[in-house]
Amino acid sequence: MNSQRPRSSTTAELTIATAEGVLFRLPLASPASRLYALLLDTAIVLGVVNGVGLLVYWIFAKAPGFGVMVTTLAEFAISFLYGAALEGLWNGQTIGKRLLYLRVVDQTGLPLRIEQAWVRNLMRVFDALPFAYLVGGLSALISPLMQRFGDRVAGTLVVRQTPLSAPQEEFWTRQKYNSFLDYPAIAVHLRRAATPELASLIQDALRRRNELAPYARREIYRELAAYVQAEISTFPDELVEMLSDEQYLINTAGVLFGDRRISTPRG
Amino acid sequence: MILDLQRFQAQARPRWNKLESLLAVLEGRPDHRMNLAEADQLQDLYAQAASDLNRVTHGALAPDLRQYLERLVARAYAELYFAPPTRSDIWQPRRWLRIFTAFPETFRRQSRYFALAVLITVLGSTLGGLAVRYDPTSVDVLLPADYLRNPGERVHKEEQGDNRHPYSTQMEAAFSAELIRHNINVALLAAALGVTFGIGTALLLFENGVLLGAVAVRYAQQGFGLFVTAWLLPHGAFEIPSILIAGQAGFYLARLLLRRREDRDVRHSMREWLVLVAGLALMLVWAGLIEAFFSQHHAPVVPYGLKLAVGAAELVLLTLYLLVIGRKEPVAIAHVATPAETN
Numbered sequence: 001m002n003s004q005r006p007r008s009s010t011t012a013e014l015t016i017a018t019a020e021g022v023l024f025r026l027p028l029a030s031p032a033s034r035l036y037a038l039l040l041d042t043a044i045v046l047g048v049v050n051g052v053g054l055l056v057y058w059i060f061a062k063a064p065g066f067g068v069m070v071t072t073l074a075e076f077a078i079s080f081l082y083g084a085a086l087e088g089l090w091n092g093q094t095i096g097k098r099l100l101y102l103r104v105v106d107q108t109g110l111p112l113r114i115e116q117a118w119v120r121n122l123m124r125v126f127d128a129l130p131f132a133y134l135v136g137g138l139s140a141l142i143s144p145l146m147q148r149f150g151d152r153v154a155g156t157l158v159v160r161q162t163p164l165s166a167p168q169e170e171f172w173t174r175q176k177y178n179s180f181l182d183y184p185a186i187a188v189h190l191r192r193a194a195t196p197e198l199a200s201l202i203q204d205a206l207r208r209r210n211e212l213a214p215y216a217r218r219e220i221y222r223e224l225a226a227y228v229q230a231e232i233s234t235f236p237d238e239l240v241e242m243l244s245d246e247q248y249l250i251n252t253a254g255v256l257f258g259d260r261r262i263s264t265p266r267g
Numbered sequence: 268m269i270l271d272l273q274r275f276q277a278q279a280r281p282r283w284n285k286l287e288s289l290l291a292v293l294e295g296r297p298d299h300r301m302n303l304a305e306a307d308q309l310q311d312l313y314a315q316a317a318s319d320l321n322r323v324t325h326g327a328l329a330p331d332l333r334q335y336l337e338r339l340v341a342r343a344y345a346e347l348y349f350a351p352p353t354r355s356d357i358w359q360p361r362r363w364l365r366i367f368t369a370f371p372e373t374f375r376r377q378s379r380y381f382a383l384a385v386l387i388t389v390l391g392s393t394l395g396g397l398a399v400r401y402d403p404t405s406v407d408v409l410l411p412a413d414y415l416r417n418p419g420e421r422v423h424k425e426e427q428g429d430n431r432h433p434y435s436t437q438m439e440a441a442f443s444a445e446l447i448r449h450n451i452n453v454a455l456l457a458a459a460l461g462v463t464f465g466i467g468t469a470l471l472l473f474e475n476g477v478l479l480g481a482v483a484v485r486y487a488q489q490g491f492g493l494f495v496t497a498w499l500l501p502h503g504a505f506e507i508p509s510i511l512i513a514g515q516a517g518f519y520l521a522r523l524l525l526r527r528r529e530d531r532d533v534r535h536s537m538r539e540w541l542v543l544v545a546g547l548a549l550m551l552v553w554a555g556l557i558e559a560f561f562s563q564h565h566a567p568v569v570p571y572g573l574k575l576a577v578g579a580a581e582l583v584l585l586t587l588y589l590l591v592i593g594r595k596e597p598v599a600i601a602h603v604a605t606p607a608e609t610n
Binding site: 020025026064073091118126154164 | 272273274324335341351438456533534540
């Protein structure tokens with residue numbers, strides 16, 4: 001069962017199309033955030049190497065030459081092992097990447113395999129040329145998937161993975177009383193006449209309440225409410241005058257999306 | 268279709284929560300193994316989350332909800348379609364020891380790239396040697412260090428043991444580590460330069476060859492042929508082949524990148540490249556140790572005959588190892604065409 005197939009890309013994200021026809025996007029990490037993660041990792045490696053060095057010199061106090069030998073080899077091994085082993089065994093993350101919410105994945109959206117982690121880390125000898133990761137940095141900047149050469153060879157890329165929780169329910173959804181439902185004939189007309197686009201627009205305007213600047217919010221709500229009142233369903237003026245534009249739209253959304261059946265009031 | 272996001276979320280939230288907690292359990296397991304019931308449940312919840320994502324993508328503008336669902340679907344997708352190696356797989360010594368047979372096997376499978384590396388090095392050393400032989404002015408350009416240009420003094424010092432330090436074993440140990448690190452770095456670069464479609468690899472091998480040819484001819488011209496052979500052969504028997512194998516890995520990578528994307532078997536190729544690199548790194552560890560601890564001792568301490576014999580023995584053993592180990596006996600199977608094949 002193989003699910004990874006075509007993919008398309010933009011500069012900021014990778015779109016995966018699975019065999020089941022599911023499309024999802026992975027946001028790519030910016031070269032700057034990768035550089036910060038690299039600096040963090042370098043600091044960690046230097047710390048570990050120095051720690052090992054001190055320990056080795058203490059153990060080999062009487063044989064400093066062997067001490068140098070062990071330290072040189074350990075330093076060399078750690079500089080490659082750190083990235084390759086951590087990424088391979090720790091779900092594509094080094095400590096620096098984890099702190100900056102970055103992750104290395106296969107370019108099909110699946111986790112990377114151990115050999116990919118090794119290849120992309122061994123290829124650093126080329127990407128780090130001629131100094132300060134110039135080759136790798138430039139190749140990441142011009143690549144559509146922001147891959148350095150090591151990533152291209154290993155078929156991997158670095159994605160951004162900030163923690164996310166499910167969006168919370170919003171204030172305007174479950175109001176107990178909707179004055180528009182006191183006018184069932186107009187409400188039914190509203191439900192029939194409103195296009196899906198208009199309904200989505202109203203819903204989205206309400207959902208984004210806190211993202212809009214107060215002035216913009218007031219203007220957008222005023223225009224939307226005026227449009228609905230003038231073009232779609234005219235509720236009585238004595239009711240509308242008592243409502244703010246926002247409340248008007250909340251009531252409209254309640255009519256459009258509400259699951260209560262609209263029926264003529266008794267009596 | 269009008270999608271009431273809030274009602275939709277309220278209805279779907281329980282199954283998203285369920286999927287999240289199932290994923291948390293599965294991702295937390297070291298081996299990521301799941302039983303049949305879990306696999307069933309994951310498949311169901313994945314399909315539902317994917318369809319929810321589809322509705323959000325096409326039904327309404329809800330970037331935060333869409334992002335959340337995309338993340339959830341991506342995690343479930345990875346869990347369903349990716350089988351990570353188990354810890355027991357990774358820590359099995361036998362698996363790691365397989366490198367000793369996999370290396371010569373891979374070397375033989377990709378031998379044409381090795382032949383190319385040899386060809387370029389031989390070309391370089393021939394040119395280097397001829398230049399030094401027939402154009403004395405080229406010596407200054409090709410051999411920048413004085414001890415390479417005028418080996419007499421160096422040979423004299425080496426043979427007298429003037430360069431040797433009272434704590435020589437200590438120095439040799441430190442020297443060997445430096446050699447190992449430097450040589451592996453150069454070899455790794457040659458293998459990685461395959462991404463320049465092999466041009467970088469070829470230049471590196473060529474330059475190496477020129478230097479080798481020039482040094483050999485210069486020393487031979489001045490009558491130190493035996494000295495230089497005895498000096499270089501014990502570690503060169505491993506060092507030079509390993510640089511050639513690095514070139515082989517580089518050309519192999521170049522060939523892979525020149526293939527059309529759909530013709531590449533990236534997973535298999537990466538393994539081949541890694542095995543070559545791992546094998547040559549091991550060879551260079553040996554070469555570094557020999558170079559520091561053995562090659563630097565000269566006659567009369569270590570007779571040249573012995574050094575040459577050791578070097579030659581290494582070369583023979585290495586050749587046998589690369590050509591024989593892992594080779595399976597050819598099994599004679601009479602090939603009978605089945606009806607399906609003949610049709």
